[in-house]
Amino acid sequence: MKNDVLRIENLTKVFDTPEGPVHAVREVSLEVEEDEFFSLLGPSGCGKTTTLRMIAGLETVTSGSIAFKGRDLSRLPSAERNLGMVFQSYALFPHMTVFDNAAYGLRLRHVPAKQVRDRVMELLSALGLEGLHGRYPSDLSGGQQQRVSIARALAYDPDMFLLDEPLANLDAKLRVQMREEIRRIQKDLGVLAVYVTHDQEEAMSVSDRIGVFRAGRLMQVGVPQDIYRDPTSLFVADFIGKINFFPCTVVAADSAGGKVALRSGREVVVGRFHPLDESEREEFGVETRAVLAVRPEHIELRPHDAADGPVGVVRRELFLGSIVRYFIDCDDATRTVVVESAHPPADVAEGDTVRLVTRPEHALCFRG
């Protein structure tokens, strides 16, 4: 199964600024497979773009290595790495036609004109750009410009396909359409793709695997489902989707799970334990040694007298179509508890006192 093609080890980037050195990327290691779609996900300023730019050779490497099929790229000039890259601003050459833009890399590789023509035309039509080859980028819509920049990046069969927030400048509907298209063409060509985004939904929907960044560090790598279901840190749990935190103390723990006690003393059975980082504990306002984390859709609301569990008061009920979202004041939680339900209980209304119930396999505990 393992067939690493891109192998990054201990990659570090330190920028010298007038205010002193800034660690943009710290000791990042990851492997990407042959035709994998890999996303670097994180909030702005987390180092994901710097990592991509180091892979592209647009940023020098402070230390660590980037190897492609065993060859170290980290000191190779960008031009010799044979990469295709799509920029956030598309970076289409405004003084060249669509055709010339797409043919740019092929011509640099001295491909015969006939082949350039065939390849570019084939790509343009695969991307739905037939008939636009003579236009200039300024005559195209945002989505069309995006497609041209994809064609330009893929025309010369690059070893890696790098995308830096390619959908950030598109409207919401086009974004969904383009991300499907990017994934389709990436799978058709079987090219390794590294994709940078700050949009977790986008990352989840296109990626084979995701690497979540935070403050220059790679926090967790995994398939979207694993990252969502089994986050290994409070940050990832909080950044990917929504989650509720309940400070607690561990009462019993073994390999199959355990039991924790909340502030109110109520006990909850949990399915899994993860280690809790001391700095995260402070950052998320957890005063106890452990914290229980449950996703909104994994909490069930029951009338106060119908069940056992933490008590809360329904402050607001939002009808969102396919689901109903509740905001609940609960003394056991660090902040307002969010509950989402596809089948809202009929007997719960705003102002009601309710019980919060979850199943052990959905209760995740971080402990220090």
Place this chain on the structure above:
Amino acid sequence: MATPTRVPSAAVPARRERLGGRKPTRDWTPWVVGAVTAAVMLLLLVYPIVTTLLSSFVPQGEAISWRNLSFTNFERFFSSPMYQRAFTNSLVVSLGSTFFATLIALPAAYVMARVDIPMRNLIMSLSVIPLIAPPFIGAYSWVILLGRRGIITHFLDQWFGLQVPSIFGPFGIILALSLSYFPFVFLIVQGALAAADPYIEEAANIMGASRWRILRTVTFPLVLPSIFSGAMVVFVRALGNVGVPSVLGGDYYVLPTLILFQVEGFFNLNGAAAIAIVNVLLVLLFLLLVRRFSGKKRFVTLTSTTRGARRSAKLRDRVLGSVYVWALLLVALLPQILVVYSSFAERWAGTLFPTQYGLGNYRLVLTNVLQPIVNSLTLSGAATAMALAFGLITAYVALRKRFAGRWLIDLTVMLPFVLPGIVTGVAYLTTFNSGWLTLSGTAAILIFAYFVRRLAYSFRSISASIGQVDPALEEASVVAGATMGGTLRKVTIPLIAPGILAGGILVFSTLIGELSVTIMLFTGKWKTVSIAIFEYLTSYRTAPAAALGSVVIVITLLLVFFASRLLRRSMADLFR
């Protein structure tokens, strides 16, 4: 599927040996550019400045050596009344011109930025004409208008019984210089006002401030730094201008004309060097004072909003604004208009208006002064090419590369700015007149001086163009496999070509009428158009001077107009 990779903790040190995997490919461009910049800096700036400084401490005609050092040349500022007068006169003239230029420019800048008056583009374009037309060409027009037997003098006397102070002396010089240089303040302040975040003024308005109060407490303080930088330019120009006080000075000497007098009269280069040093010290003093006043006041009001400030559409504001702006333009352009008008006068002696018109003056100058025209075009062309090549590489490196020596580029570009034209002239004359690098009498000395004087123009205009190019375009080209040279050739240069050309035109057109440096460095073989005009003017042959002046004004105007079309920007933007 892959298991989540645990992130190694920070405790793992970077493995040093990995760094040595492959020899890093060095990017030599910053080094090459650094070397070129350093050469320009040392040879064309530091070397002349140091030589001038040293020779100013050496008595006239003596060689530079330790034993010869003395304060003789500077003592004349204490012993000679002529030196003392020239010093005070220079202060009066440059401070006066700076004050009046700023005074007349500010209302115009405010009107253009805040009142919705018609024909804005035309007004902005006309406002740069005083900058394009060399001030000394229009200076004599003031004699025709306000001289003892001038046209305006005549009517003022006849209709109102008013007497005009003598045009020869401080009045005429300050008048001519203020009206030539006010656009520097106007353009900078108008730009700052137009770019200022409109929400700031609106916030003040909503809180109940009157328009006058907003102007006084919000708008004015915000643009104060721009006012200072505009005034700074005017001061340096006025202090270094030799043409206007030569034409309108009579026996009223200022430092630049005193320098000219020392060089032309006695070939006293050491004395001239001392005066030049005093001249530079005045600039530095003024620069420090301005820094002191505005140093801590740097406001950034440019925000994400692209909305411009709201312009008043009230009829009263529009009428008053239009009247002021057009009156200012009329007065400022009067000299140039009169130059063109009098170039057609074939007989104009003892009468108020010419008695005979024709093209005689043009025939005369085109047969007699063809060589100076060719010389001007050659010298300016060569200097422009140099300035563009230098501007392109330095601007590219300054904007696109990170390296330690960037301050050198900034310094090299900024240094000529504090050197008034006449000072550059003296420095080059002193330095390259003899010694291991003798350039006197060659075209090279003029070309180098022109190049140094206009370096900042081409650097600024090209770096503005490069600044418009998204760096991702160059990165896209490099990632696709192009070398740096290839990227520059295929992507960067095609994109900034209009900017390069426009910068070139700007440099070229302002060099055609250059006088301050030329007058120090020209020789018979390399006489230029500006010198020919100057010689006509100082020998009172004003009609051919006007014809030649008109040729220069029209050619430069057309060039600048062409440049603005090329860039699809207004002519005013080119000078901002």
